[in-house]
Amino acid sequence: MSGDPIHAELDEQTEAVERQVIEWRHHLHQNPELSNREVDTAKLITDHLTSLNLDEVRTGISGHGVVGVLRGGKPGDRVVALRADIDALPVKEDSGESFASTVVDQDYPGGPFPVAHACGHDGHTAMLLGAATVLAGVREQLPGTVLFVFQPAEEGAPAGESSGAKQMIDEGACNDPAPTMAFGMHLGPLPSGYVGYRVGNQFGASSMVKIVLTGQQVHGSAPWMGIDPMPAAGAITVGVGQLYRQVSAFDPITVTIGHIEDVGRFNIVPETVTLWGTIRCSVENDMADIQKRLTILAEQTAAAYGCTAEVTYLQDVPAVHNLKKWTDAVLPTVRSVVGAEKVFDTPPTLGYDDVSEFVNKYGGVYLMLGAQDGELTDDGTVVPTSGGRGLVPNHNPRFYVDDDALVQGVRLHCNVAYDHLNGTITPAE
Structure with missing residues (x-):
């Protein structure tokens, strides 16, 4: 001064x-x-x-x-x-x-x-x-x-x-x-x-992620007649916790699903479920790699449950x-x-x-x-x-x-x- x-x-x-x-x-x-x-x-x-x-x-x-x-x-x-x-x-x-x-x-x-x-x-x-x-x-x-x-x-x-x-x-x-x-x-x-x-x-780099899972809506009493996206949502939410193991531990990252929503009620298997989350990277150059890995995780997990996944990244912040x-x-x-x-x-x-x-x-x-x-x-x-x-x-x-x-x-x-x-x-x- x-x-x-x-x-x-x-x-x-x-x-x-x-x-x-x-x-x-x-x-x-x-x-x-x-x-x-x-x-x-x-x-x-x-x-x-x-x-x-x-x-x-x-x-x-x-x-x-x-x-x-x-x-x-x-x-x-x-x-x-x-x-x-x-x-x-x-x-x-x-x-x-x-x-x-x-x-x-x-x-x-x-x-x-x-x-x-x-x-x-x-x-x-x-x-x-x-x-x-x-x-x-x-x-x-x-x-x-x-x-x-x-x-x-x-x-x-x-x-x-x-x-x-x-x-x-x-x-x-x-x-x-x-x-x-x-x-x-x-x-x-x-x-x-x-x-x-x-x-x-x-502060780290950040990106918001939106994952829309689509199944087939049906009455909750007969789930076999439709395709339930809820199990896929649960599997993806658990799966993102393993993404950090795929990158260097010396450059920390986190992926968090903070909000899950559907449009329906207690006795309806929904057509869609939407997951909202955030990616954080200590090294900004890692962001594209993590986004690619998360997209693969979401799409392939959804497919394993008979659903589809649309993954969108929003509000990227350096x-x-x-x-x-x-x-x-x-x-x-x-x-x-x-x-x-x-x-x-x-x-x-x-x-x-x-x-x-x-x-x-x-x-x-x-x-x-x-x-x-x-x-x-x-x-x-x-x-x-x-x-x-x-x-x-x-x-x-x-x-x-x-x-x-x-x-x-x-x-x-x-x-x-x-x-x-x-x-x-x-x-x-």
């Missing part, structure tokens, strides 16, 4: 907005919206960005995406895109928080679904709103442009719909001016206020890859913000995040920001704090975020943004 006096001012202004950031998160947490339905969330974001008198507020991008454009008062060609995702999950919350969600979306495809911010996107949104507030307050000292990118549908749009990071880029969300760096962070089960990073793949030159450039600022002892190398995860579309296209870094009751041991292992709330993974009904971590996120956004604009964060060629 540069020795510029503005850093002290950024920290001062961040402290001033901390209470508002927490209030934003609590409000968003109580009012979550699923992917491609982030209407009220986008309105809150738009209203606040507009109140800051930014140079431009772009709305309706990729559905409910919002981009605020802040042009600094000093000359400079660098442009930093700060990104936050804004959608929630179809999860019934069990966090015990006083502001827990009780929302149920009655109209969502496949629903009704309970809705909760079980992945921290409420915190991501609140932190970026805070950063926009702080940076707008020092705009005359900024030598370049900041884009505040609020992205919908990170968790994936419903089948048959589209949205997300790639669509935002394709629709020109970050055009005029184009970023010279993208930056973001994800809240998760690390010690509160600590920052985890990884050179290389921080891995989040932090280049060493960008990580090396960013880490000095990160260490100055949170303390060197709170910055550590983390193992890769097979979770996915389509922030990869921004980082891969424009360069930059994506980090993990700890937000739970944990401690870092001498050997670099994260363990729960004795007497704390535990370490609860994202997408779990009990997932929680420590409000004290949010101020660190705002500071990171602001300081990384400024240090890129002034040339301190520039990757070595």
Whole structure:
């Protein structure tokens, strides 16, 4: 981090907005919206960005995406895109928080679904709103442009719909001016206020799979007169658990069937059964091979039961890859913000995040920001704090975020943004 006096001012202004950031998160947490339905969330974001008198507020991008454009008062060609995702999950919350969600979306495809911010996107949104507030307050000292990118549908749009990071880029969300760096962070089960990073793949590559099995519908009392696709569905669901044994154990993959549906009732052997699942690969080049193996498994298993299988792959998301030159450039600022002892190398995860579309296209870094009751041991292992709330993974009904971590996120956004604009964060060629 540069020795510029503005850093002290950024920290001062961040402290001033901390209470508002927490209030934003609590409000968003109580009012979550699923992917491609982030209407009220986008309105809150738009209203606040507009109140800051930014140079431009772009709305309706990729559905409910919002981009605020802040042009600094000093000359400079660098442009930093700060990104936050804004959608929630179809999860019934069990966090015990006083502001827990009780929302149920009655109209969502496949629903009704309970809705909760079980992945921290409420915190991501609140932190970026805070950063926009702080940076707008020092705009005359900024030598370049900041884009505040609020992205919908990170968790994936419903089948048959589209949205997300790639669509935002394709629709020109970050055009005029184009970023010279993208930056973001994800809240998760690390010690509160600590920052985890990884050179290389921080998150894995992902693909959604849809398998439609077709048999022959018949009365449930006479299954021999038709072809039942249910046993084939069961065999495929069990079989995908063996795919990992067909690839190198040193490059982990997972294949999961998370949802099975049919149209029928208790006494009807259905015509079709649909399986929905996900493939995750730590090495992106393995994806095509795993898709081929899964297709063979589905088609041949279906045939063994007298059925047919139609396999479709949807919503491919590339891995989040932090280049060493960008990580090396960013880490000095990160260490100055949170303390060197709170910055550590983390193992890769097979979770996915389509922030990869921004980082891969424009360069930059994506980090993990700890937000739970944990401690870092001498050997670099994260363990729960004795007497704390535990370490609860994202997408779990009990997932929680420590409000004290949010101020660190705002500071990171602001300081990384400024240090890129002034040339301190520039990757070595």
